[in-house]
Amino acid sequence: MVFGIEHKVKSHRLGRRRKKGGQKMLVAPWIVITLVCVLVASGLTWGFVALLRSGCSGDMWRVTVAAAPSVYGSLEDAAQAWEREQPELDGQCIGVEVTEVSAADASRGITGNWDTMSFGNRPIAWAPDAQAWGSWLASGEATAGYVTSEPVVLGEAGSVLAVAESTATELGWLGGEPPTWQAVVDAAAAGTINLAAANPRSSTEGLVALLNASSDGAGGFSQPAADAYAAAIEAGSSAADASALKDAYLEAGDPSQVMTMLDYQVEDFNSTVAPEVPLVPVTPSGTSVSAVASYLVLGGAAWVSESDAEIAERFGAFVASQVDSGAFSDPELAAVDDGAAALAQTTPDAVGSAVRAWQSGAQDLNVLFLLDWSSATMEETVEYGGDTVEAGIAAVRMAIDMVGEMEPTWRAGLWEYGVGAGGESNWRSVVASAEMSQEGKSALTDELYALSENAVYEGGAPLYDSLVAAYGDLNEHLVEGAANVVVVLTNSGMDTESLPTVEETAQTLEGMAGAATVYTVGFGEADAENLTSLATAAGGSYLPAPSEGGILGTIAPA
Template identity: 80%
Template sequence: MVFGIEHKVKSHRTGRRRKKGGQKMPVAPWIVITLVSVLVASGLTWGFVALLRSGCSGDVYRVTVAAAPSVFGSLGDAAQEWEREQPELNGECVGVEVTEVSAADASRGITGSWNAMSFGKRPIAWAPDAQVWASWMTSSEATAGYVSSEPVALGEAGSVLAVAESTATELGWIGGEPPTWAEVVSAATAGDISLAAANPRSSTEGLVALLNASSDGAGGFSQEASDAYAAAIEAGSSAADGEGLKNAYIEAADASQVMTMLDYQVEDFNSTSDSADPLVPVTPSGSTVSAVASYMVLGGAAWVSETDAQIADMFGEYVAGQVSSGAFSDPELKPIDDAAAALGQATPEAVGAAVRAWQSGAQDLNVLFLLDWSSAVMEEHVEYEGDTVEAGIAAVRVAVDMIGEMEPTWRAGLWEYGVGAGDDVNWRSVAESAEMSGDAKSGLTQTLYDLSEEAVFEGGAPLYDSLVAAYADMNANLVEGAANVIVVLTNSGEDTASLPTVGETAEALASMAGSATVYTVGFGEANAENLTQLAAATGGEFLPAPSEGGVLGAIAPA
């Protein structure tokens, strides 16, 4: 699959993490104490009170802003500074809470089902690290009204090719005229380089590279250029994001590999690498799209109230003033001279055409989640997305995260197992397989949330019988042309409730000779040896549960 998701568990976060921002006390406690003492001594305590609460009263009412990792810290700083000015609406103190959400995750959540468990409250405003995400989101008639304000351009990062200095020198890409995208693709086709691309549906670096590579040179989309780029990636490699590309590059130690990245990602790589052959950023001539970070207020969705939107607009005006005065800065962004031109680099039509062309060449995925809901899943705690939670809750959150990342044409269903789960068996179907678009994605996500509130089944974890039954059902209902997989989510792997042993179960799976593949995801103290044996019997893999998502990248077809 072109732009297949890397078969490793990776974080979606890239670039320098700058978590300076956040909702903190506007004035340091020691400053407050000192100031109070001085004011009391001078008989001006009333002035201090007026200073702290002028123009509004009561607790601060905050609305949520979802910000990409690269701008999260800077916007958090701006939010603190704004609150120090005590903004008010109708006499009430207001502010914003900035939460860190990748642009890809946010765009899926805004137009589909917002994953509040992973990403916090639904946002009133959005700050992606590239305006083209908003262009993609508004490229369809159904979501065209999801942005209700003029975006504020925050800064930009350049879309580049990360090339080993020795390779760039050999190809004449340093010191002279940079290559065009057509020449880059030709070099990849000829075998002079190996082109490695980040996935445009899960990373900003991949999306802006796709738009530049498939451009018709006049701000539109070229199917011919898109096909050539896709062929070059098919001959090369791909990963979920720039972080995945860098990890693969280090592992392969191949100087001929050329990667799609943002300029600051190349800088980050070189700053942490002691390689004698550093990466250099090469910007193909004719590239017109950069990663323009922006701030915008959302509209058209039921959760955005008029009052909340007004508060988000007020913060947007404050940020715009900070940008124009030079007070707003971010270490990963360069200032923008012409904000209107930067925000209009790619039309929604061109972005939509490019992404849809890519999707049309991708293999679909059909997933059956097999969730362990025996009592053991609530007896062990694990870490997930910064929280310490029961293994069963972590398993639910992994499934929800995977569903959120699925393409609209992919399918998913849900089974659970535990002693007595079915009428006369230890498993049951909770949700029938359905395409993950619109209501179906929201419905399956809600089903998982609802399930997490239900009592677990007392007794052992009858994995073996349940897996054989699920495998037989999947093979009887294969989706033609798709990768059909079963994802087992458990913290066990040992089964005293089923009659066969793990070895006999593995033999049974292998003898069924189906086209489905089993991936076992083990949480906490799960028996990795048993889970590996079961997955391997079908050509699948055992995956230790990650600490913050990424499982879909290990099972998506490549």
């Protein structure tokens, strides 16, 4: 992005006031001459200093900073303030471009395949809304050296449980001693509360809650505490993030639902929804990890050069000075008095142990993407990721986003359909099912990018026959112990190419009665009725495509 430079012009008068009565000069001429010389010299000195300060030339070279939504605005303000100082490196004007990327998305992209279509250039610096993400990055053998500098602490948000005020009062959690984490999981096991947790691999609120609930009380990890927390969630519910938890809470209207959130998310809920019974934040005793937002310069990665890292370091120093002076502030974050203590809340060992324990206890996912690549996908535009794009391109971007979010042990494959896609059939396999390791993700993502550059198939969208074929194939290649899912991505739902009707296709899917599930994702003017009928026949559901993605959190097992 190009930052404008603010020009401030002092107010002035037009013309001069006349002196009364033609008064004579009361200052000796030699004094005036001396004063003029001083002013001229001062002007030359000021001009020389200004010349030195504007010593950079040419186009400005900016490095990318990926910032979580809660700190994006404040960091962008800081970037503009820094550029007004005209920083330079070897005569080159320098700056930073701040891009908004959730901490979870950035974490997956930095450790795996960065989605430039959705998130822009790979970052040189990263500002997650919790230092725990930096500790997770440092816990991996391949990425342990990616953070090369001392993080700059930007502020923090508290990890809390969001509880209906009536429920918190009834349980004695207000006005007295707060419950321990053990008391919370015990209440969930007894059915007194319904513990609803955000996913720690897709949300900051879920990650810090996991770290607090699985703590050994001394900054380390406790497997028994983690097991008890997982059991409490299994008895309750889970969702991708706090936003999904709040939607489920409003839909269910269950005051016994207790949700993992950050403190400002509770405030936002009460102010925007204005519920009859407000939520109150409850911080269980023993909570030692907060969401400490920080600024990290990346290093040790192939895409980070020494000069780019130096620019990011210099911007970090500027941000640190703003934090120290109080010029940097964010309405969602509280100031941190002791930065070193805040950073010490999480360690790579503790975070790595907690997240890996969570992953090992979760069910794997096996996805077959069924992508509509008929001409209709390019005849309609939709909003996705803040851009207006063709529906087919939005579908490709959503699939890429989902691949980026997948765990390494999960599997995915890709089919496309359109008239003549497979020669005699109207569908074909583009990528065979494979584990979503870094290599697997790269291969599938590359094919999705390549697909977006290929011509579409002229004619209608032969969904019905293609879905029956995909559903049958997945049922023949089920992954034992995993959730096996066909995900249809289309802006249609009407099919004039297949012989059976939608009702007949639904009956066929019901008759196949396989262990796989079908989710249909509709973009734009997709036929929601038809897509719902097909999905429910195979045990799934229809999902209107959200403009910001996030579908994986709905279909993935907790």
